[in-house]
Amino acid sequence: MNELEYIEDSYEISEVTKGKILNKYIEQNLENKIENYEQIVDSALNTISQFTLIKGEEIKNVKVGLAFGKVQSGKTTYFLCASACALDNGFDIIIILSGVTKNLLTQNKKRLKKSFRECKTFLQFYDSTDFKDRVNTVIDDIKDDFNSYAYSNINGGVFISVLKEDSHLRKINQIVTEFKDKRILIIDDEGDQFTMNTKINKAMESTIFSYIRSILEISDNVSLLSVTATPQANIFIDIFDELSPDFIEIVEPGQDYCGLETFHSNNDYISFVSGDKREFSEDLSKSIIYYLFTIYETEFNNPSKYNNTKNWMLVHTSRLKTIHLNDFEELNDILSLELKPLSLEKKFDFLDIHKNKTLSKIKSVFNEFKILEKFNFSLEEFLQKFELVLNLIYTDYDNYNIKIINSDESEIDSEDELQTTKYGILIGGDMLGRGITIEGLTVSFLTRDTISGKGNIDTILQRARWFGYRRNVLNLVKIFTTEEIQSKMIEIYHHDVALYEQIKYCVENNIPIKDNKIPVPVPKKLDITRKNVIKKGSIKRNTSTSFLQQRKVLCSIDYSIHDMVNRSVISVLNRSKYTTCLKDIKEYNLLSQDLLDSLKQYFEHSSAYSLNWRLYESVKKILKDNETISVYVIKDYEEESKGYTLTKDTSNYKSTDDVYVGNVLSGASSEYKGDLYHFNEKNHIQLHFTRIKDEKYTDIYSGKKVLFLCVNNKSINPTDYVQRR
Secondary structure, three states: OOOOOOEOOOOEEOOOOOOHHHHHHHHHHOOOOOOOHHHHHHHHHHHHHOOEEEEOOEEEEOOEEEEEOOOOOOHHHHHHHHHHHHHHOOOOEEEEEOOOOHHHHHHHHHHHHHHOHHHOOOEEEEEOOOOOOOHHHHHHHHHHHHHHHHHHOOOOEEEEEEOOOHHHHHHHHHHHHHOOOOOEEEEEEOOOOOOOOOOHHHOOOOHHHHHHHHHHOOOOOEEEEEEEOOOHHHHHOOOOOOOOOOEEEEOOOOOOOEOHHHHHOOOOOEEEOOOOHHHHHHHHHHHHHHHHHHHHHHHHHOHHHHOOOOEEEEEEOOOOHHHHHHHHHHHHHHHHHHHHHHHOOOOOOOOOHHHHHHHHHHHHHHHHOOHHHHHOOOHHHHHHOHHHHHHOOEEEOOEEOEEEEOOOOOOOOOHHHOOOOOEEEEEEOHHHOOOOOOOOEEEEEEOOOOOOOOEEHHHHHHOOOOOEOOHHHHHHOEEEEOHHHHHHHHHHHHHHHHHHHHHHHHHHOOOOHHHOOOOEEOOOOEEOOOHHHOOOOOEEEEEOOOEEEOOEEEOOOOHHHHHHHHHHHHHHHHOOOEEEOHHHOEEEEEEHHHHHHHOHHHHHOHHHHHHOHHHHHHHHHHOOOOOEEEEEEEEOOOOOOOOEEOOOOOOOEOOOOEEEOOOOOEOOOOOOOEHHHHOOOOOEEEEEEEOEEOOOOOEHHHHOOEEEEEEEOOOOOOOEEEEEO
């Protein structure tokens, strides 16, 4: 499982530098505006360096790279930075695939021009609406651009924003064919969406995939960089797929980023709602009242703290447009019939039954969310400003800051037009999913789920519009959702951590991602991505048992780490008594804390943990209490052993920094059927001190022993996981 090996290759990645275009981009967009922007620049430089491999005087261009960031973490800034770096280092044309809607295309071109306005003398900008019907004229214009750069002896380039739509991509095919001698970088924004072959299991090609594949095949000078926060489709597609990445760049978020760990590793920012249609109005009403408390906090109680930032609410219950209209009507009824009458009262000692019921509900929400402790204002103070607070989002039916965003209702041409006021409520579905940033989003009402309760991890994760740089408004944030959805998000959090660690380990150790089996936890109700983009049989789903064995050992680290662990464990054993059992195997009863302390170096080594995370989690859980635990020493440190030999693969591979040892626990004879078979009746830890050998049976670490661990922990629930075959 998880055989991490690398291909021996004498190519080296190219060296890249910060040139005029990148420096101007940094000066205009990053300096004094984004903290730790150097991290973004370093990622961009590293990405572009990997598209060109050098061996002596030979140059080889890499076809496909993948940039993996976090949802709402600023990937656009990264790929614009990478574009500037590419133009400074040998690329001539940058083609940006901008989604499937014209508003995203328009937004992308505006953003490009704004981001590179200081470079307008040596950059030209086009989008696919410019040449949909006159591509030959645009080709002539681009030729004139390059002739002008050559005449003026300047390093210039061309940006082209393109819809992921067949007629637009057909024109791009013509342009790339015309300029196939130029170095071209295609940047696929949201590269896991629409680009993948959705007909892989029908032995056919979907339209967009077919066009992009054919564009890549026009010339060796054309490369593709897919950029996404949900790379499951890109990573788990067949490794022979033309869009399978040759390398991955991890785009780390900034320090103020709030994502899965912040919002879904616990329930601190969650308020559960039923999801039942019969209780929908009450649940939505509670979320709106809480939102009104946040408006009072930012506008009247503590405006200097929030520095005039936006404060918006999101309602996402369905992808169906009819439901969006229903939600709008429900929202309007709550505001106009329930809350507005209360705002017209200057005193709140009236006896009207309806108004008293509303007031009672407000008091209930105020107490439930501990608003006095949270924001330090009283209910009475809030009620005195209630009319002003409500009027910031709703005055009457013809005067409100509530927008439905879908293909029927939206007239938004760019993200700048999405939130034109300081406060407001957005209602929508797919168009308020991936790619859209909601500035100052503090309150989210998300009940969208499938009838079966199943779903795809990447799709669900992209709905989390509350992710992002929210540290300044974090105290305001509340996510109203169902227990079922939160349960999925917690599972997705664990999946995301494991996927990130697997990818990070490959990146940091120069291991091709295609050689990694990538085992990651996926619960039964979820799939990693759409089934129609994953070739049948290319991945498998397994369920762990209570018994886990270590199948990896780090050889990239100095032996001193292994030696330290060995000595620490042996010291604990030497202080303890043992009995012998089957095959004279020593059985100890140790204090769990003593053993945990002795294994500290294993658990604190990030690379070791990423290779054996399921094992280590199980060991930590079984050793967390200061009780005794059975420990079997299967292979003693002093005992002679033949050692474990690495698995053999094709002749193209060599032994790696990380050793796959096969089934270390299999039985050697009919009398002894294996450690799992004989020792599975109770919770225990197994210790295997043994030598390891490479494929040529040569001892690694000069025959010095390392420790393998096994654990049987019946108290943990089995983990469902998937991996490449």
